Amino acid sequence: MASTLEKFIHSLDLRALPRVLQIQSGIYCQDSDYEMFGNECSLSTGDVIKVIGFKINKLIASICENNEVSQFSAKVELPLNFPGLYKVVADKTPYISIEEIARKVSIGPTRFGHPCFYSAKDIKLANFTIKHGEQITFNSVEEANGTTAVNCAVVRNNQSHCFTLPLSQEGEFYECEDDQIYTLKEIAEWKIPKCRNRIVKRSSTLPMWDSSSPLPENFGGCLILMPIYEVQAVMKFRKDIVHILSDLDVEVKDVTDYYDISSFLQPLSLEDIFERTSKEFPMVAEIMEVPSRSRKPYNLLSTGKEIVIHKKYQAARVLASEMRSDSSKRRFLIPMSYKGKFKRRPREFPTAYDLEIARSEKEQLHVVATKAFTSPHKELFSVSVGDQFLVQQLQTSEVLHEGRKKLIDVLACEQILSDSYKKVLLPMYMEGGFVEVIHDKKQYHLSEICKEFHLPFNVKVSVRDLSIEEDVLAASPGLQFEEEITDSYLLISSASSPVESWEIPVYRLNMLVHLLGKDVRTAVPPVPRTAVEEVSEEEYYMLRRYENQTLHPPPRPPKKPT
Structure with missing residues (x-):
């Protein structure tokens, strides 16, 4: 039909x-x-x-009020790379069965593919009962013994309970509220159910507005997104x-x-290639599609070009940002193979808590105060602009608070005077400002910095990488190494002239290939070319947002003792 x-x-x-x-x-x-x-x-x-x-491919957006389209609202076309971060508004229209959810909602193995719903009524299973209003996480769709079901989980008393729901399960299922923030591209790929529109609210984290934006200046309301x-x-x-x-x-x-x-030809994405077993590499492929405006060195790839895909692997990168105050700040992923050298640049610390995080056993941290602070406790030190300190260690101190003695965390330091040192205590909640004094004139390779110092770490290129035709890092006034990440890569080379090879990111390069079944001339891949990858603002926030939370410091202490 x-x-x-x-x-x-x-x-x-x-x-x-x-x-x-x-x-x-x-x-x-x-x-x-x-x-x-x-x-x-x-x-x-x-x-x-x-x-x-x-x-x-694109989204047609309408400004809405009270989750309804305003009759005066004009429709605007938004590309998927439209800047900004957004919160998803839960859909109030129920789903009538698990089958409808599985058919219309994206459920998959990635971090975006675990939607949450609740049932309007209790659901009795063989082992236990899902209570009405209880959040159900949908993890995957699987077929077993000819029956398709959804693998689900609920959390009770910090314990996860797993179970399956058959597609035939009927009821009233509503979306749960989602407190995460997403790019428009993420929403388009994972958060818009088929045959439905999606209401989103723009997050407070916004890029700078310009006159070419289709949305009003300072817009912070809701949009109804209709997918094309x-x-x-x-x-x-x-x-x-x-x-x-x-x-x-x-x-x-x-x-x-x-x-x-x-x-027909069978197109494969880089993700499809990466899922193949290591024994299947190397393989020869022809590029069927590649982004037309790829950044270096991926602009060397073109439709119809034959490549050898030598292997798949995980590789470490350092995520770095230019030290600029304007909006033209660039972001980079730097491979450990980068052969340039760096000199240290002073770090800035907004609180005493940040000094404790940056403290190292390797060297004593020397800082200058850039902001005055008056201590509410006579037992603790009041800071003046220009005061210099050597950071010692974290300890506890007894202070008088609201008529009672209380133990609080403090940072022990030595104040540098003209001809002596004075031991002082700074409260961890102190909101001041400090700039590092650099005594180290050594030049470091990237791997040495990652091994010897805590990130974030400020540097400037002192010796550029001569193996790179255009070292973009050398032109930067300064860089902040923010964190070390691990990502998935494929090692490829040209099939016709395999003089050198490149690492291409699996999840940041939208490329399609088809396998040719040709024999690989040499099993040993050429020497990889070092490539510094410049990432967009959206890619940068995605990389930072989903890194391992254990790498991040705990929340700062309260501003006053409690």
């Missing part, structure tokens, strides 16, 4: 892909050319395409991916059961 392309997308389960469609009729038939993202193709009545995926989908398809006798928007006026028919699906 024929249907419009849009209806087909709304009815399709992603787990059923790929599907083979035959063009039935439409305004773009009769041998007309249809061009999308530079890929020109002819869609004629009777043509057959293999749909390998679909995703949201894009179908990714493969046509016979073509080696590229065709992108077709869901509002294209054509009718299609699903002919998967009557067609040999293996007669």
Whole structure:
């Protein structure tokens, strides 16, 4: 039975892909050319395409009041890379079954793919009862013994209880409130159910507004997002991916059961390649699609280029930001193979608590106060601008607080006087300001800094990496090394001239390839080229937000003793 392309997308389960469609009729038939993202193709009545995926291409946004579209609100088109972070407003329309949730909501192994719902009524299972209003986390969809079910969990008394719910389970299921913040791209990929719109509220963490923004200045309200989908398809006798928007006026028919699906090329994402076993490497592939504006060195990759994918692995990087006060601050991921050298730059510390975190057994921390602080306790020291201190250690001290003696954490320091030292105690809650005094003139490699010092750490390139044609770090006035992260990479080289190889990030480069089945000429990969990767503002916040929380210091102590 024929249907419009849009209806087909709304009815399709992603787990059923790929599907083979035959063009039935439409305004773009009769041998007309249809061009999308530079890929020109002819869609004629009777043509057959293999749909390998679909995703949201853009969002139509309307400003809403009280979760309803304002009658005076104009619709604006927002690209997925539109800046800003957003909170998702829980959908008040219930789902009537687990099957509807599994079909419309993205459930998967990533950190975004665990939606939470609650039932309006108790659900009795064999072992226990899920109470109405209790938060249920949906973790994955699995098939066992011919029956499909959703793996779920509830948390009671800090204990997680796992169970399965069959797709046939009916009821009234509502979304739980979500306190996380997301980029528009994350929301489009994971947080917009099929056949539904999504209301989002802009977070207080906003980029600088400019006149080209489609949203009003200082806008902090809600938006209703309506998705426009894009179908990714493969046509016979073509080696590229065709992108077709869901509002294209054509009718299609699903002919998967009557067609040999293996007669089409099989596009693979970098994630697909990374999921292959290590024994399958190396492999030869041809690039089917790569972003047109890729940053160096990935701009050396192009559609139709044959590459050798040598291996997959995890690699360490240091996330760094330029030390600038303006909005043009750039962010980088620096590999441990970087051959340049760095000299230290002074660090700034807003509180005594930050001094304790930065304190090291290797050297004594020397700082100058940049802000005055008057202590409310006579037992503790009052700081003046220009006071210099050598940081000693964390200890406790007895102070008089509201007529009672109380033990509080303090930072023991030595104040540097003109001809002597004075032992003083600074309260940990002290809001002051300190700048580090650098005595160390040594030049360090990146690996030495990560081994010997706590991050964050301020530096400037003193010797650039001569193996890099253009060392972008050398031009920076200063860098702050923020944290060390681990990410997934593939090592690739050109199949025609394997002189050098590159590391490409699996999750930050949207590239599609198909395997050629050719023999690899040499099993030993060429020497990898060192590449400093510049990351966008959105990528930077994603990297920082999802790093291991154990790397981060605990919350600062209260400002006053309690």
